[in-house]
Amino acid sequence: MSEFWTDRRVLVTGCTGLVGSWTTRALLERGAHVVGLVRDGVTGSELVRGGLIERIDVVRGGVESEPLLHRVMAEYEIQTVLHLAAQTIVGIAERCPLSTFEANIQGTWCVLEAARNCGLQPQVIVASSDKAYGEQRHLPYTEHAPLLARHPYDVSKACADMLALTYHHTFGLPVCVTRCGNFYGGGDRNWNRLVPGTIRSVLRGERPVLRSDGSNIRDYFYVKDGAAAYLHLAECMAGQPEVLGQAFNFSTEIQVTALEMVERILRLMGSNLEPDIRANARHEIGHQYLSAVKARTLLGWQPCYQLDDALRETIAWYEEFLASRPAPMKQAA
Numbered sequence: 001m002s003e004f005w006t007d008r009r010v011l012v013t014g015c016t017g018l019v020g021s022w023t024t025r026a027l028l029e030r031g032a033h034v035v036g037l038v039r040d041g042v043t044g045s046e047l048v049r050g051g052l053i054e055r056i057d058v059v060r061g062g063v064e065s066e067p068l069l070h071r072v073m074a075e076y077e078i079q080t081v082l083h084l085a086a087q088t089i090v091g092i093a094e095r096c097p098l099s100t101f102e103a104n105i106q107g108t109w110c111v112l113e114a115a116r117n118c119g120l121q122p123q124v125i126v127a128s129s130d131k132a133y134g135e136q137r138h139l140p141y142t143e144h145a146p147l148l149a150r151h152p153y154d155v156s157k158a159c160a161d162m163l164a165l166t167y168h169h170t171f172g173l174p175v176c177v178t179r180c181g182n183f184y185g186g187g188d189r190n191w192n193r194l195v196p197g198t199i200r201s202v203l204r205g206e207r208p209v210l211r212s213d214g215s216n217i218r219d220y221f222y223v224k225d226g227a228a229a230y231l232h233l234a235e236c237m238a239g240q241p242e243v244l245g246q247a248f249n250f251s252t253e254i255q256v257t258a259l260e261m262v263e264r265i266l267r268l269m270g271s272n273l274e275p276d277i278r279a280n281a282r283h284e285i286g287h288q289y290l291s292a293v294k295a296r297t298l299l300g301w302q303p304c305y306q307l308d309d310a311l312r313e314t315i316a317w318y319e320e321f322l323a324s325r326p327a328p329m330k331q332a333a
Helices: 018-029 066-075 090-095 097-117 152-171 194-203 223-239 258-268 293-299 307-323
Strands: 009-013 033-038 057-060 080-083 123-127 175-180 182-184 220-222 247-250
Touching: 009 018, 018 033, 018 223, 033 066, 066 097, 080 097, 080 223, 090 097, 090 152, 097 123, 097 152, 123 152, 123 223, 152 175, 175 223, 182 194, 182 223, 194 258, 194 307, 220 223, 220 307, 223 247, 223 293, 223 307, 247 293, 258 307
Parallel strands: 009 033, 009 080, 033 057, 080 123, 123 175, 175 247, 182 220
Antiparallel strands: none
16 A cells, blocks of 8 residues: 555545545545545534544535635645535535535635645645536547536536636646546435435335436446545656646446446345336436546556445445434324
8 A cells, every 4th residue: 555645634625525435534544644624514424434533633614715724724734635525416506506606616716725825735636527528429528528517516517627727727736637427335315316315215115216217328436436546646646747737537437327227226136126217307418428548548547346346335335324223204194
């Protein structure tokens, strides 16, 4: 295991979120000194359930506060920033675009401005998304594709993406951007997402709900592979200055429709339930998937998990988590 992280001072924004929790776990396993920015308590977070939050320095506050971020970076002498905090739910972005823009756009410029002014020139990795590409004529997405986002969540990620690269090209800040597909894994309690929602429904004996018609193709990315990708990229930024100021897609490069993903989970859980296909999702891009050729060739990166193995681990996580919680009360007839 790389000694790069031993005692390295790392700020993780969004450390109790899905990706933040597993990334923080990976950092602690490598001996890093982690400072976590926490806005809200998240009871189902892997960081909280595993007691790992007791092993990091917790700073309470929102990512939209540049003075707070400046103080944290300066006082803790931060060397690497993993900016993972975001409002990540497309439906919430549709209903509450301003709060999404504040978290995802303002939050990003506050992180970058604090890093620029703290006097330490920390590495900064900004988590963008494949949604920043919008609807494209040619797939898979490559890093050379224009950012054609049109709807609130997608636009917020495209703006954050461009802000990050601006701070490198204009101010020389050591920044890289990651663009990943749909993260899944233990600890995601946004039940309207396909993977956790399907697993919870099956465990309750209920038909899993598909908001789309099931034909939309997505790039599903296991959270442990994502955490490893962030850490690998940071190490490359330290040893390969030519990667600075660039964006990288991370993907298993396996294209799966929503219906196929649900059916795969049903098979792995031994369930004969039939999906409930609602087909009422709004502003969904039909097909989205990424090329990871650049990450493989320039960074020497590759994913560690096969889809079924990752899903088995995810299912086991939810089986344990939901078994420890009281069953929902039945509504009176």
